Each structure stands twice: as structure tokens, then as C-alpha cells.
Amino acid sequence: MAKQKPRTLSGFMELLPGPQQQMERIMEILRTTYSLYGFTALDTPIIESSEVLLAKGGGDTEKQIYRFEKGDSDLSLRFDLTVPLAKYVAIHYGQLQFPFRRYQIGKVYRGERAQRGRFREFYQADIDIIGDGKLDIINEAEIPSIIYRTFSQLGLERFQIRVNNRKVLNGFYAMVGLEAQSQDIMRTVDKLDKIGADKVKSLLIEELDVTEETADQVLHFIAIQGSNQEVLVALEDYRGKNELFDTGLDELSTVVKYLAAFGVPEANFAVDLTIARGLDYYTGTVYETTMLDHPEIGSICSGGRYDNLAEYYTDKQLPGVGISIGLTRLFYVLGEQGMLNPNLPVAPADVLVIPMGDEQQGYAIATATRLREAGIRTQLYAEQKKFKARITYASKMEIPYALFLGETEEQEQVVALKDLNKGEQVTVPFSEAVQLIQAGITAANQGKVIQE
Amino acid sequence: MAKQKPRTLSGFMELLPGPQQQMERIMEILRTTYSLYGFTALDTPIIESSEVLLAKGGGDTEKQIYRFEKGDSDLSLRFDLTVPLAKYVAIHYGQLQFPFRRYQIGKVYRGERAQRGRFREFYQADIDIIGDGKLDIINEAEIPSIIYRTFSQLGLERFQIRVNNRKVLNGFYAMVGLEAQSQDIMRTVDKLDKIGADKVKSLLIEELDVTEETADQVLHFIAIQGSNQEVLVALEDYRGKNELFDTGLDELSTVVKYLAAFGVPEANFAVDLTIARGLDYYTGTVYETTMLDHPEIGSICSGGRYDNLAEYYTDKQLPGVGISIGLTRLFYVLGEQGMLNPNLPVAPADVLVIPMGDEQQGYAIATATRLREAGIRTQLYAEQKKFKARITYASKMEIPYALFLGETEEQEQVVALKDLNKGEQVTVPFSEAVQLIQAGITAANQGKVIQE
Numbered sequence: 086m087a088k089q090k091p092r093t094l095s096g097f098m099e100l101l102p103g104p105q106q107q108m109e110r111i112m113e114i115l116r117t118t119y120s121l122y123g124f125t126a127l128d129t130p131i132i133e134s135s136e137v138l139l140a141k142g143g144g145d146t147e148k149q150i151y152r153f154e155k156g157d158s159d160l161s162l163r164f165d166l167t168v169p170l171a172k173y174v175a176i177h178y179g180q181l182q183f184p185f186r187r188y189q190i191g192k193v194y195r196g197e198r199a200q201r202g203r204f205r206e207f208y209q210a211d212i213d214i215i216g217d218g219k220l221d222i223i224n225e226a227e228i229p230s231i232i233y234r235t236f237s238q239l240g241l242e243r244f245q246i247r248v249n250n251r252k253v254l255n256g257f258y259a260m261v262g263l264e265a266q267s268q269d270i271m272r273t274v275d276k277l278d279k280i281g282a283d284k285v286k287s288l289l290i291e292e293l294d295v296t297e298e299t300a301d302q303v304l305h306f307i308a309i310q311g312s313n314q315e316v317l318v319a320l321e322d323y324r325g326k327n328e329l330f331d332t333g334l335d336e337l338s339t340v341v342k343y344l345a346a347f348g349v350p351e352a353n354f355a356v357d358l359t360i361a362r363g364l365d366y367y368t369g370t371v372y373e374t375t376m377l378d379h380p381e382i383g384s385i386c387s388g389g390r391y392d393n394l395a396e397y398y399t400d401k402q403l404p405g406v407g408i409s410i411g412l413t414r415l416f417y418v419l420g421e422q423g424m425l426n427p428n429l430p431v432a433p434a435d436v437l438v439i440p441m442g443d444e445q446q447g448y449a450i451a452t453a454t455r456l457r458e459a460g461i462r463t464q465l466y467a468e469q470k471k472f473k474a475r476i477t478y479a480s481k482m483e484i485p486y487a488l489f490l491g492e493t494e495e496q497e498q499v500v501a502l503k504d505l506n507k508g509e510q511v512t513v514p515f516s517e518a519v520q521l522i523q524a525g526i527t528a529a530n531q532g533k534v535i536q537e
Numbered sequence: 538m539a540k541q542k543p544r545t546l547s548g549f550m551e552l553l554p555g556p557q558q559q560m561e562r563i564m565e566i567l568r569t570t571y572s573l574y575g576f577t578a579l580d581t582p583i584i585e586s587s588e589v590l591l592a593k594g595g596g597d598t599e600k601q602i603y604r605f606e607k608g609d610s611d612l613s614l615r616f617d618l619t620v621p622l623a624k625y626v627a628i629h630y631g632q633l634q635f636p637f638r639r640y641q642i643g644k645v646y647r648g649e650r651a652q653r654g655r656f657r658e659f660y661q662a663d664i665d666i667i668g669d670g671k672l673d674i675i676n677e678a679e680i681p682s683i684i685y686r687t688f689s690q691l692g693l694e695r696f697q698i699r700v701n702n703r704k705v706l707n708g709f710y711a712m713v714g715l716e717a718q719s720q721d722i723m724r725t726v727d728k729l730d731k732i733g734a735d736k737v738k739s740l741l742i743e744e745l746d747v748t749e750e751t752a753d754q755v756l757h758f759i760a761i762q763g764s765n766q767e768v769l770v771a772l773e774d775y776r777g778k779n780e781l782f783d784t785g786l787d788e789l790s791t792v793v794k795y796l797a798a799f800g801v802p803e804a805n806f807a808v809d810l811t812i813a814r815g816l817d818y819y820t821g822t823v824y825e826t827t828m829l830d831h832p833e834i835g836s837i838c839s840g841g842r843y844d845n846l847a848e849y850y851t852d853k854q855l856p857g858v859g860i861s862i863g864l865t866r867l868f869y870v871l872g873e874q875g876m877l878n879p880n881l882p883v884a885p886a887d888v889l890v891i892p893m894g895d896e897q898q899g900y901a902i903a904t905a906t907r908l909r910e911a912g913i914r915t916q917l918y919a920e921q922k923k924f925k926a927r928i929t930y931a932s933k934m935e936i937p938y939a940l941f942l943g944e945t946e947e948q949e950q951v952v953a954l955k956d957l958n959k960g961e962q963v964t965v966p967f968s969e970a971v972q973l974i975q976a977g978i979t980a981a982n983q984g985k986v987i988q989e
Contacts, residue, residue: 122915186885
């Protein structure tokens with residue numbers, strides 16, 4: 086028979102079992118952490134009607150959409166989890182309670198040019214808090230706490246949550262008469278890290294027709310640095326000149342004020358006036374999260390406050406705040422940087438049960454059943470292979486324990502338990518084997534997924 | 538602004554938060570149970586190259602495929618999890634250990650005619666054990682144990698795992714000279730439950746040109762019923778006439794022999810000679826699982842043994858055995874039948890923390906942080922609403938506990954804890970509140986997802 090060469094499309098992540106186990110662990114930690122903050126799980130379709138999904142229209146994203154016809158339906162694959170959330174809230178508005186807090190971890194699709202580390206199918210892990218008409222600033226203050234706990238639980242320590250407020254930025258630009266150009270200016274200022282202050286100044290003057298004096302004011306403003314308190318104090322100098330600015334400064338101060346109560350250490354948080362986020366729908370607090378030792382990776386968790394989640398679907402005013410982790414890319418980067426803890430178990434089973442002869446098949450099966458009842462992940466090795474091949478299998482699978490069951494063991498109703506990492510073997514009653522295995526598994530699972 | 542009417546495509550399940558929590562619970566139980574048997578999690582792309590996905594070609598499925606072009610690529614959405622598994626094993630053969638045991642819970646796509654209870658996007662939950670060249674019969678004997686534990690953990694009791702062996706069937710049909718027609722005959726015999734023995738006999742004679750004598754033999758064979766032992770004894774009468782049959786009978790006997798050791802009660806298992814499974818790639822044991830009180834639903838978990846998983850991609854002989862649960866349809870049916878336990882918590886949080894005034898905001902935040910550190914799912918209620926609105930929110934969300942934090946509580950460093958189900962309120966130190974909440978949550982989570 087002629088064979089079709091099997092392949093996986095480029096830009097689509099498909100992991101081997103070991104790395105997949107790490108990915109599963111990360112997803113489990115995300116689910117648990119988001120749940121701790123009262124977010125409910127949602128799952129929306131991957132396919133939506135194009136007219137619904139693309140109601141907002143335009144933008145860079147549209148070219149990348151996977152869009153196709155099926156029958157007489159014009160369909161598209163979702164390219165993020167925010168538009169489906171807007172649709173969901175608009176449809177189910179009457180059945181939801183607000184604030185509505187949801188998390189969703191799901192695949193999204195963008196037909197980008199394939200290149201290393203770029204994915205066309207990738208997981209996003211999103212949380213959003215949606216208010217009905219209003220949403221208190223405390224929700225914006227809570228977000229850094231969720232980011233902090235999420236990455237801490239994953240094992241990351243050297244990261245910084247960088248926070249700004251769009252009202253502060255827009256208010257400032259209004260003060261200096263650049264209100265109409267604020268989007269263009271923010272895009273230019275965003276290049277500060279890359280091209281330096283002098284070049285930013287030139288661009289402002291030459292390309293955006295800003296006067297030299299105003300350009301200096303802009304550079305002076307975004308150069309404000311220091312501890313959170315120092316930045317807030319410096320911003321107070323601008324108070325009283327623009328109402329929007331003052332509101333933004335109050336919000337930013339509130340976010341900083343409750344950091345400690347929310348359990349976020351100062352070391353993992355910074356007010357950073359250079360953060361703007363590209364998307365123009367953010368209207369309040371904005372967040373980026375960077376790995377201190379890998380600034381080149383960019384933000385690993387971003388988001389912000391917006392005023393109107395579902396304006397394309399409903400007249401209801403639905404303000405919200407949300408953040409998103411690009412999980413597939415993060416996982417890829419962690420792997421590339423060697424930051425996935427290799428000491429965590431990735432074997433699919435904790436114990437391999439090996440009958441020494443056909444006569445012990447029944448005893449082996451009954452023992453495997455009892456192990457599973459004790460919550461131990463157990464694989465029964467049933468193949469007719471030489472003893473050495475069985476041990477090789479366990480060791481290649483990195484299964485930590487093997488249980489040998491021969492005639493003697495069955496007669497005496499004991500088990501021969503081998504710790505395959507230490508190479509030590511003991512013959513013990515079943516209950517003792519369970520305790521040894523459970524203790525071993527607990528110890529092996531102590532570490533965190535990410536190691537720095 | 539003109540609004541786009543938001544809608545979700547028909548045939549696509551989108552759950553409200555409460556039911557979604559139940560779905561999440563079911564998925565968690567599946568993951569845990571599959572892991573107990575040493576299956577590793579896999580996640581393959583939803584989009585595949587059409588030439589790879591449709592290598593087998595033909596069949597009813599092909600018309601239903603979501604297939605489209607993107608750039609110059611011919612792409613398709615997966616319609617099951619078996620073809621992607623075959624592709625995966627063929628690609629990664631050299632990096633896998635065999636037997637290779639994987640589970641995958643993922644969405645698949647079939648553009649069927651939309652009708653109530655039929656889905657175009659639906660979850661399948663699959664497990665497969667793949668051997669390299671050979672795979673021992675014990676693996677086939679283990680499958681009923683996995684089915685049994687899965688449904689038991691979900692809370693189902695009145696179900697039956699019905700098992701047959703294709704070698705027994707094909708061997709028997711060879712014995713009576715119907716080898717060439719065995720597929721057609723099995724399809725006809727499959728109607729026994731619906732149309733009765735007389736009509737099956739007529740169809741065999743009239744449509745398939747079977748002689749009356751042979752038709753009687755067929756009906757006599759598939760009428761074999763009774764306890765597992767009785768059926769096996771009756772089958773022994775046919776031994777020695779066909780080699781394939783004898784092998785099949787040995788296999789069936791082995792599967793039955795180890796049932797008890799695998800922890801499967803007789804009541805939940807039956808050898809049933811009418812089970813054939815439509816798919817012609819099954820070659821040994823086949824499985825169906827029916828709900829005893831809802832036979833109309835059909836099989837909720839089916840599968841079987843096959844000889845060659847990846848024949849379209851590789852010359853390697855890769856026999857396997859697997860089962861699949863159509864999770865979305867099962868969930869839908871359970872909902873329709875009122876079988877989803879309404880007593881299990883579906884609230885996104887266990888506690889709603891309510892500051893009684895703005896001055897208690899800090900105390901409320903710190904208390905919420907401590908609750909989360911204790912592993913309690915906590916929502917901070919931050920909105921500026923009247924006290925009654927806050928309580929209504931908690932009760933509509935079905936959050937079981939509220940924590941009121943006023944001036945007195947903060948001064949005395951205690952919390953006012955209200956059990957919203959019982960309507961009882963106590964003022965206690967934080968640590969005591971944690972204990973009360975944890976005990977309450979544990980008690981509330983005792984039940985199983987499915988109730989009969």
C-alpha cells in the first residue's frame with residue numbers, strides 16, 4: 086500500500102509525552118490559581134460565524150484569520166478569547182451575575198508567517214472581570230495579585246509586573262496639547278528602550294511635528310523613574326491641570342496602595358510610565374509582565390482595563406479588566422531557555438507492575454487494581470518480553486518504581502518493590518509498598534515547573 | 538453604532554457557568570482516571586493537512602469534514618482523535634516507548650445536519666494502547682476495568698459494559714460459509730433489538746441470499762445468552778471448527794477470566810454476541826457501554842482492538858486497543874435526563890468577602906489573600922453597592938459563604954462568617970472561619986456528578 090508521509094503543519098505545536106506532561110502541569114496550575122480568585126471556567130466554540138467574530142472589522146488581525154465557507158455559512162476560527170467573551174456576555178447577559186469573572190484556556194488561530202517560536206495555533210489563558218455599567222478600581226488592583234500568584238506557583242521568581250494607567254498618559258498628553266496625536270506619540274515613545282531618548286525626540290519633532298519644548302516635556306515625563314512611591318510623588322507635580330490625569334493618578338495610587346494587602350512584593354511590581362499597550366481599547370490600568378533575565382522575550386502576561394467589552398453586539402455598557410498569557414509561546418520560550426524543571430516526574434505512571442510469569446498474571450492484575458484504588462498511577466506490564474526488556478521499558482519511560490511479582494511473592498502475599506532511581510529493592514507487604522511509593526511520589530513532585 | 542446580533546452557531550455547545558463547572562468536573566475525573574492507568578496526556582493540532590488527515594479517504598465522514606484552503610495549503614479540521622494519533626505515532630515512532638498508552642480529550646468537528654442533541658463541534662475523550670508489532674490480550678482485558686472505574690467515579694451505577702470478539706464472529710461466519718458476506722450480515726443482525734428475530738431472518742434470506750438453514754444457525758448463534766460463564770460454555774460447542782473462532786474464544790475467555798482481579802463486578806459486564814461495532818478495522822475484542830435505564834441513548838463508550846493503527850503512514854505494524862467517549866453528547870444527554878447532580882457546588886467561589894465600608898477595604902483584601910493562601914476559592918466583592926445587593930449577588934451566584942468585615946471585626950481582628958445555605962452567622966477568629974469553610978466545602982463536594 087502506498088503510504089502518505091505523515092507530518093504536522095508548521096506553526097502547530099505538537100509535544101512529545103514528557104514535555105506534554107509539563108504543559109498539563111502548567112495548565113492545572115493556571116486553572117487552580119484562577120479558581121482561587123473566583124473565576125469561573127468557560128469554553129466557547131473555536132468556530133464562529135464570520136459576521137459575528139469580525140463585527141469589529143479591519144485591523145491587522147483580519148488578514149490572518151482562518152476563514153472559510155461550509156455549506157452556505159461563512160465561518161471563521163477565533164483569533165483570540167476576548168471577542169468570543171464579548172459575544173458570550175452579550176448573548177447570556179440576562180443569565181449572568183455581574184461582576185462576571187471568567188477564565189478561559191483555549192486554542193486560538195492566526196495564520197501568521199511561520200517562523201521559529203511563532204505559532205498559528207496557540208493557547209491563550211485569559212481572565213476577565215466584567216462589570217455591568219460600572220466596575221470598581223479595586224478589581225484593577227487585584228490583577229497584579231493574580232499575575233503574581235500565577236507565576237510564583239509556576240516557579241518563576243525573577244519577574245516584574247509593570248503597570249501604568251492610560252488616563253495618566255492621555256491626561257498628560259492633553260496637558261501638553263498633544264491630545265489628538267496621543268496614539269502616534271505613544272507608539273513612538275514605546276521605542277524608547279530600543280532606540281534611546283535622543284532618537285525618540287528627533288522622531289517626535291520631525292515626524293510628528295511636536296515642538297522641541299513639548300518633546301522635552303514628553304521625554305521628561307516618561308523618564309520619571311524610581312520606587313513606586315517616588316513615581317507617584319513625581320506624578321503629583323502634574324495634578325490639577327487635567328481632570329483625566331487626576332483620575333488616572335488616583336487609580337494608579339489605589340492600585341499601588343493595596344499591593345501589600347494583595348500579597349504582591351514590591352520587588353515584583355513597578356509603576357512604569359513607558360507601558361502603553363498597543364491596543365486602543367484600553368482606558369485605565371494597563372499591565373505587562375517581563376522576565377527580568379529575559380527582557381528580549383517581551384511581555385509574558387499583558388492586559389488592562391477597558392470601558393466597553395461588547396459594544397459591537399449590545400448597547401449595554403460593559404466595562405472590564407483582563408489579562409492574557411500566550412501560553413504556547415511562553416512554553417516554547419521556557420523550553421528554549423532550559424527553564425522547564427527536568428527533575429519533575431514526566432512518566433505517565435508511578436509504578437510498573439511486572440508479573441514474573443504467566444501464573445502471576447492474576448496476582449499482578451489484582452495488585453495493580455489495589456494500587457489504583459490507593460490513587461497510585463499504575464501501569465501493568467503485560468507483554469511477553471524478557472525481564473531485561475521490561476526493566477528497560479520502565480527506565481526509558483522514567484517510571485520511578487517497579488513491582489516484581491513472582492511465585493514466592495504471590496505465595497507470601499508480598500511484593501518486591503524496586504526504586505529504579507536509587508536501584509534499591511525491598512520485599513514488603515502491599516500496604517508498606519503503597520506508603521513507600523506515595524512518599525516517593527510526594528517528594529518527587531515537590532519542585533516547581535519553572536526553574537531559574 | 539449599528540450592532541451585530543451576537544449568536545453562537547447551531548450544533549456548537551456553549552454552556553452557562555453552572556453547567557460548565559459540571560463539565561469541568563467530568564473532564565477532571567476523566568483525566569485523573571486515565572492517569573491512574575498509566576495513560577499519558579496528548580494534545581494534537583485541530584487543523585491538519587488534508588492529504589494527511591484524509592489519507593484513508595472515502596467513507597461517510599469525508600462529506601462532513603470542515604475542509605478549506607489557507608494560502609496554498611489544503612487544510613482540514615480533525616473529525617476524530619484516532620487519525621491524529623496514527624499520524625503522531627508514525628511521526629514520533631522512534632521517540633516513543635511501546636506499549637504506548639495515551640489519552641486525549643479534545644474537540645473534533647463534523648459538519649452533520651444540525652439537529653437536537655447532535656453536535657458539529659464536540660469533545661471526544663479517547664484512550665488507546667498501541668503496541669509495536671504485538672500487543673498482549675491482557676490489554677484488552679484491562680479496558681473494561683477502565684470503563685468501569687471511569688463511570689463509577691462519575692457516579693453512574695446502572696450501566697453495562699458489553700463485550701464481544703470480532704474473531705469469534707468472523708470465525709463463526711466462516712464456519713457457516715458466510716465469510717465473504719460477514720460485514721453485511723453483521724449489519725443486519727445488528728437490527729435484532731429493533732426489528733426482532735423473524736424480520737432479521739427474512740432479511741438474511743431475502744436480501745443476502747442466505748439459506749434458511751444457515752439463517753437459523755446465525756439466529757441460534759446470536760441468541761446465545763446468559764451469564765458470562767454460560768455464554769462461554771455455549772461457545773465451546775463451536776470449538777475446533779475454525780482456527781480464528783478458537784483464538785477469539787480464547788481471547789474472550791481471558792477477558793472474562795480477569796474481570797474480578799481488574800475490579801469489574803459481573804453486574805456491570807456482559808459478553809454479548811450481538812455487539813459487532815460498525816467499523817471494519819476492529820479485529821478482536823469490541824466494547825459498547827449502555828445505560829441500563831436509557832438503552833435509547835445507545836453506547837456511551839465504545840471501541841475495540843485493531844491490528845494496524847497507522848497503515849496509511851508507515852509499514853510498521855502497530856496493533857492497538859482503544860475506547861472513546863463522545864463527551865459532549867453524553868453531557869447533553871445527562872442534562873436532558875436530569876442526571877447531573879444539582880447538589881454539587883457550581884459557584885465559582887466558596888466565599889464572598891464583603892467589606893462593610895470603604896475603610897475596611899484593606900482588611901477585606903488582606904483577608905481574601907489569606908483565604909486564598911489557605912486554598913479557599915475567594916471572591917472579593919469590591920463594588921459600591923447596597924448591602925442587600927451584595928447578598929443577592931452571593932445568593933444568585935450560589936456562593937455558600939459570605940464574610941462580612943466591618944469596623945468592629947477589623948478592630949477585634951475577627952470575621953463575621955455567614956453560611957448562606959443555613960442562614961447562620963458566627964463571629965470567629967480567621968483560623969476558625971477557615972476550618973468551618975473547609976469543612977463545609979468538603980461536605981458539599983461529597984456527591985458525584987451523575988445521579989440516577
